[in-house]
Amino acid sequence: MNYLIKNAQTIFQDSKLNSSTNANDIRISQGVITEIGTQLLPNTSQNERLINAKGCVVYPGFVNTHHHLAQSVLKGVPEGLNQDLGQWLAAVPYRFWPKIPPRLMYLSAKLGIYELIRSGATSCADHHYLYHANSSAEVEAALWQAASDMGIRFTLCRGGATQVGKHKGMSRLNLQPESIEQCLERMQDSLKHHDPSPLSMSRLCVAPTSLIHSASKHDLITLAQFARSNGLKLHSHLLEVEFDQQQALKNHQMSAIDYAHSCDWLGADVWFAHLVKADRQAIELLAQTNTGMSHCPTSNCRLGSGIAPAYAMDKAGINVSIGVDGSASSESGSMLQELNLAWLLQRAQHGAANVPLEQVVHWGTRNGAHSLGLKTGRLELGYAADLVIYDIEELRIASVHDQRLAPILCGEPTQVKYSFINGVPVIDKGLFTRFDPQELAAELKQEMRTFLATIE
Ligand SMILES: [Zn+2]
Structure with a gap:
């Protein structure tokens, strides 16, 4: 599936060091960033899902x-x-x-x-x-x-x-x-x-x-x-x-x-x-x-x-x-x-x-x-679609003046609303898509009990 991220509050772009960028939309196709701009139109022929990033800042992962x-x-x-x-x-x-x-x-x-x-x-x-x-x-x-x-x-x-x-x-x-x-x-x-x-x-x-x-x-x-x-x-x-x-x-x-x-x-x-x-x-x-x-x-x-x-x-x-x-x-x-x-x-x-x-x-x-040696770490055309969308309207950081830097300024905890790796959402609307954290916690506790019994 391809994605169009729209209406982000701001985007942390590598080439815009020390300045804000006006772009607020990013298109992802085949795992790669293919377009960055404003008012990008959905591509209905490309099996494209729309992601609403209103109230969010987008970072490279x-x-x-x-x-x-x-x-x-x-x-x-x-x-x-x-x-x-x-x-x-x-x-x-x-x-x-x-x-x-x-x-x-x-x-x-x-x-x-x-x-x-x-x-x-x-x-x-x-x-x-x-x-x-x-x-x-x-x-x-x-x-x-x-x-x-x-x-x-x-x-x-x-x-x-x-x-x-x-x-x-x-x-x-x-x-x-x-x-x-x-x-x-x-x-x-x-x-x-x-x-x-x-x-x-x-x-x-x-x-x-x-x-x-x-x-x-x-x-x-x-x-x-x-x-x-x-x-x-x-x-x-x-x-x-x-x-x-x-x-x-x-x-x-x-x-x-x-x-x-x-x-x-x-x-x-x-x-x-x-x-x-x-x-x-x-x-x-x-x-x-x-x-x-x-x-x-x-x-x-x-x-x-x-x-x-x-x-x-x-x-x-x-x-x-x-x-x-x-x-x-x-x-x-x-x-x-x-x-x-x-x-x-x-x-x-x-x-x-x-x-x-x-x-x-x-x-x-x-x-x-x-x-x-990876082509990632930047929100630039042709780079891997490894990007993270933080919710900056959440109470803890909503009052920060420089919204572009809000997640880093405030540190933990923060709200990742979406995380894309290789163009695939691993966090979608705040939820992990690949596993259940509660199930992992339960199995981990059990395995750790068995493991600790083997340690003097
Ligand atoms: Zn080490």
Whole structure:
């Protein structure tokens, strides 16, 4: 079906930075934006449905560039509260993840995707690292299935560790990491999900869990070669805390960013999550090599890691995007919260004359799409019809003067009236079309009870 969105109060168009646009109608045909203007006439011959967007603002869907959907069932674990990254890793993800069964992975992914879509996201890059020597292929399969069932535009950033004997979480549970050969063989199989086209709904990306800790230099170079020979993007965690820098200096006698460079892990096809501790040298090298960053402020606050120099990176020419990170350290799972917090924190650091809100919207939309190599994140002709229609007449935000920015200014909660992904409504008149949230909640509770009984 095709759609004509009519009478929107306003439209957030990329090319109209710092100014309002008069257009209030958008036509969607075959999953793509085909017309933007005023007083567009319905096309009765095209099986076109009319969407009344009166009292609404239309945004490009947010592109989340860093998540761990497996963590949606690990929110608020008591032992992980008030802990820093290292303590939290041991108390929460390492303790639980090797035991997550495929069905729970499926439900966890659906929950995380639900939270993204209800907060204005239409694309998700999930950093999935639930692999060891004997892990089941069904866990990864559950993730692909959940993304497809929920209708989100999806990139699976294939994580994992090949550093035998050095992974504390796995050694505690007597598990062996994958060998590099095993990892490559399994990724080769996952390539069947990879569609390289710009409007792809399903992508694979090579993403060892931590660039500094998860793989040897030899394995990192091998993984980068595998990625580039198959046209895949590269992603990892880097410089979330100072420990990365210390370990790089100790083990490789160079800074973490120089180490990344020496392993062929910088470039326009690479983006890193966090970079909280990126110093001037790191920022310069990231900029020179067109390497991107995923800014995850909620998680960085929650774990006390600090505030990433996102605006300084943006100024240096680095492609800054936004990620919610996993819900074990970022319980809201909300892109809207992430954008709102990114804006506030960067202004607190850089002063009131800096960090315009429109720029932060770009981080959450077009920049995310740029990192993932997708033709989305903009309300422009020929771009994917990934767009979100917010109700700005609802009581909480009806009094905002700048209606174009109302959803981001006010933050959560907000009312998504319609969400289109690839030209298909996943939220229609405020209701999810692909699943029943109450049914998911009921099954999730039951599966979590069974799961928690397996954890010491
Ligand atoms: Zn992460």
